[in-house]
């Protein structure tokens with residue numbers, strides 16, 4: 514089976530497993546796991562922040578990061594298809610009492626005019642006040658799109674004293690694709706999360722970064738939510754290994770995604786624009802083919818290819834380190850046959 518449903522499906526390599534089994538360990542609730550501490554310091558440093566917190570998932574890192582910026586009943590602005598409002602099961606509302614309003618833009622892009630119009634200043638006890646704005650870079654349901662206008666938004670928010678939250682689950686991909694440093698993105702945000710278990714190929718884990726004070730509070734909340742852990746260095750070691758070995762190679766995933774997009778664009782003109790595939794995610798609009806995602810997913814499965822959807826007609830293909838260029842070419846040919854027929 515070639516599995517291109519997500520970049521979360523990767524398995525730890527032999528080298529990564531070796532790093533995990535030889536990692537020095539301690540009790541992280543006591544702050545004594547040296548491998549966890551090393552991972553937290555490393556990621557904080559890469560993103561230009563004082564401190565980091567290792568978490569089970571990106572959803573938890575986002576929950577803790579947003580909660581640090583938005584008080585109960587306060588408001589977070591984000592794009593309408595952002596992971597924080599679409600794929601975290603309402604956690605920010607259910608756990609932290611956060612309300613949201615959204616802007617909509619193609620590929621989930623930052624739209625400064627819409628955001629300016631949404632920002633609600635503090636009008637006293639009559640209207641909810643905007644406490645923070647969240648940006649997802651790259652944007653998952655936006656097809657792995659690099660977010661343009663990130664610095665302009667950061668400048669605007671800075672001038673208004675509104676903190677920026679960065680959902681950087683795939684910030685690695687944005688950095689590799691643009692040649693920008695991770696820190697150039699990270700320093701503009703008051704709180705930022707990154708996933709180790711997406712393109713970097715670690716089995717588990719995300720890191721939240723922020724100021725020492727923000728992370729101290731987030732660490733308390735992580736424990737309160739039952740997500741404190743002990744010898745988590747076995748997992749942190751996978752993250753450190755991933756940073757050392759699997760960062761630069763993300764460019765291969767981007768090239769493979771572009772190849773898939775080109776084959777699909779030939780087979781089903783109008784379904785995808787290859788030059789808009791910025792990173793490792795291809796979203797093909799099947800409405801031009803008259804086929805549904807459910808049909809294509811099921812026939813592809815029978816042919817040995819797993820793909821997914823982000824809507825009735827939006828097929829999603831995600832490249833990653835466990836899918837070679839040859840696998841991606843085979844996958845593209847299977848899909849081309851299904852879409853073109």
Ligand SMILES: *Cc1c(COP(=O)(O)O)cnc(C)c1O
Nearest residue numbers: 570571572573596649653680682
């Ligand atoms: C995957 C992802 C997350 C976190 O997902 P978990 O499954 O909770 O680790 C957050 N944001 C984006 C954009 C993602 O793609």
